[in-house]
Amino acid sequence: MNKSTYGTQQWLEKISKHELPALAATVRLLEKIAQDETSSLSILGQSVLHDHGLTSRILRVVNSVNYNRSNNQITTVSRAAVILGYDQLKRICITARMIDSLLNNKNISEAVYQRVLMLMARSFHAARLAKMMLKGYAEDTQEEVYIAALLHNLGEVAFWTMGGQITEQLDELLTESSEPSGDVVYQLLGTRFEQLSVGLASNWNMGSMLVKSLGDPNTRTPELRSIHLAHKFSQAMVEEDEVARKKSLKGIAEQMKLPLPEVQRMVIKCTDETLQLARSYGAGVLEPYLDHGSKHTNDATEEEPAPIQSKQSLQLQLLRELTLVATETPDLNLVIHTAMEGIQRGIGLERVMVLMVNPSYEYLLPRFVTSDSPEQDKQDFKLSLVGAETIFSTAYKERRPIWYKGPQHQRWASLINNQIRRISKGQAFFLAPIVIEGRCIALIYADSMENQEKLSQDDFDMFTHFAQQTDLCLSVVLRLNR
Numbered sequence: 001m002n003k004s005t006y007g008t009q010q011w012l013e014k015i016s017k018h019e020l021p022a023l024a025a026t027v028r029l030l031e032k033i034a035q036d037e038t039s040s041l042s043i044l045g046q047s048v049l050h051d052h053g054l055t056s057r058i059l060r061v062v063n064s065v066n067y068n069r070s071n072n073q074i075t076t077v078s079r080a081a082v083i084l085g086y087d088q089l090k091r092i093c094i095t096a097r098m099i100d101s102l103l104n105n106k107n108i109s110e111a112v113y114q115r116v117l118m119l120m121a122r123s124f125h126a127a128r129l130a131k132m133m134l135k136g137y138a139e140d141t142q143e144e145v146y147i148a149a150l151l152h153n154l155g156e157v158a159f160w161t162m163g164g165q166i167t168e169q170l171d172e173l174l175t176e177s178s179e180p181s182g183d184v185v186y187q188l189l190g191t192r193f194e195q196l197s198v199g200l201a202s203n204w205n206m207g208s209m210l211v212k213s214l215g216d217p218n219t220r221t222p223e224l225r226s227i228h229l230a231h232k233f234s235q236a237m238v239e240e241d242e243v244a245r246k247k248s249l250k251g252i253a254e255q256m257k258l259p260l261p262e263v264q265r266m267v268i269k270c271t272d273e274t275l276q277l278a279r280s281y282g283a284g285v286l287e288p289y290l291d292h293g294s295k296h297t298n299d300a301t302e303e304e305p306a307p308i309q310s311k312q313s314l315q316l317q318l319l320r321e322l323t324l325v326a327t328e329t330p331d332l333n334l335v336i337h338t339a340m341e342g343i344q345r346g347i348g349l350e351r352v353m354v355l356m357v358n359p360s361y362e363y364l365l366p367r368f369v370t371s372d373s374p375e376q377d378k379q380d381f382k383l384s385l386v387g388a389e390t391i392f393s394t395a396y397k398e399r400r401p402i403w404y405k406g407p408q409h410q411r412w413a414s415l416i417n418n419q420i421r422r423i424s425k426g427q428a429f430f431l432a433p434i435v436i437e438g439r440c441i442a443l444i445y446a447d448s449m450e451n452q453e454k455l456s457q458d459d460f461d462m463f464t465h466f467a468q469q470t471d472l473c474l475s476v477v478l479r480l481n482r
Helices: 008-019 021-035 037-049 052-062 077-084 086-103 110-133 139-150 154-161 165-176 181-189 193-203 208-215 222-238 242-256 260-280 284-293 311-328 332-347 374-380 391-398 418-423 457-480
Strands: 351-357 363-370 402-404 429-436 439-447
Touching: 008 154, 008 193, 021 086, 037 052, 037 332, 052 077, 052 086, 052 260, 077 086, 077 311, 077 332, 086 110, 086 139, 086 154, 110 139, 110 154, 110 165, 110 222, 110 242, 110 260, 110 284, 139 208, 139 222, 154 165, 154 193, 165 181, 181 193, 193 208, 208 222, 222 242, 242 260, 260 284, 311 332, 311 457, 332 351, 332 363, 332 439, 332 457, 363 374, 363 439, 374 418, 391 402, 391 429, 391 439, 429 457, 439 457
Parallel strands: none
Antiparallel strands: 351 363, 351 439, 402 429, 429 439
16 A cells, blocks of 8 residues: 555545635635625625525525424525524525535545445434534524534534545455555545544634544543534434444433433434435435434435425516515615525526715615625725716616626617726626615615626516615615614
8 A cells, every 4th residue: 555645635635626715705705704704795796605405405405394493484695694594594505505506516436426426314313413402501502513513523524525536546455455454545545534624624714612522532621522413412323323323312412411211212202303405405315314313214214395486476576575574683784685686596697786975975886795705806896976977876876777788789888997907807787776765875786797698678667676675675674773
């Protein structure tokens, strides 16, 4: 066996930059929520809303029986953040992104893929189990423990999902060798999976709980002990090791200070809920491993496909949710973010931003941005309202919605300067004023780089409708807050 010329740092760079950049970016952005709650919705917009597939998956989870105990459908991530709280929503976002990143790699062998499934099932189950063990603790502590347990084996899972000859070689060695698995891994890779997990946790700013659980596993705080016991039990369950499973179950009962039969019932219920949740995340492929710990086997091995919803039906739901947000949670920022989400998802526009008027009425400044390059857009979209007339100053001063159809149409050509041409990339876009009590306070800008040729009159009418509904909702919020 030839030891790799790679070391821990080289593997970390390869995983972060080339294998899991989307997961790394999401984790880093979502960690900012804990540091700056005032911009939480903006951070969610940057990390989630421009990914329509991820948004759909999150909303499906949010509306599952595990989270939504009422019959009221939650249609926007913005409202989900208010109802569930940012900690829970952060956890759902990270879990969904992790599943997307780790289970959708088709370039790995079947044997390696089965290893990934087993590890993911262990992580998914252990996260729910660790949280269950801390039922009486503060919600933020439970959520931090959940994330730490979920990502506990991240280094190992990330390595296997890379695919390629090195993963197949290690899989074969681990299958055939009688040496301890950690030694086999180190001899081939020049690092250990635990070191990769610690490195990723530190580099991605995943929080102190995860780093402590990996770097100092002998610490016996209730939180770290719960993570340790949860992973021991989940590993035994997935690997169908009955002796280890009973031993871990006894440890859980001692940790929770509850009778063993009661803990056994709680663990069975937790496993059943994990099965249901896996289907909600679109991870039904984990079910064969999770079923090992359930008191019964559910015949539905495939998650039910999400019902097909018409564009018009979705738009009506999003408009209704916008009104609900204004009356239930009278917050100006929340209303604006909900409107932006409605425009983006209801119409299919990719880049949506709200440009606020500065106090001296000289500039439009991007205050709220949902796009794949939010920081760059915030720099580029500082637009003057004085001097030569532009399409933006016209929309602002005349308080009128405008559909710019691109350079091939002449109607607004004289009002498109070099800056606007550059930031819009020469493509079509929509503009609409936000007017409160007769005064224009902002403009909504929206475009779609990929589908701009398909923008229709119906799209523009719906965009205008969302803008007008935003005006009404913001007026309601101001009235309620007086």
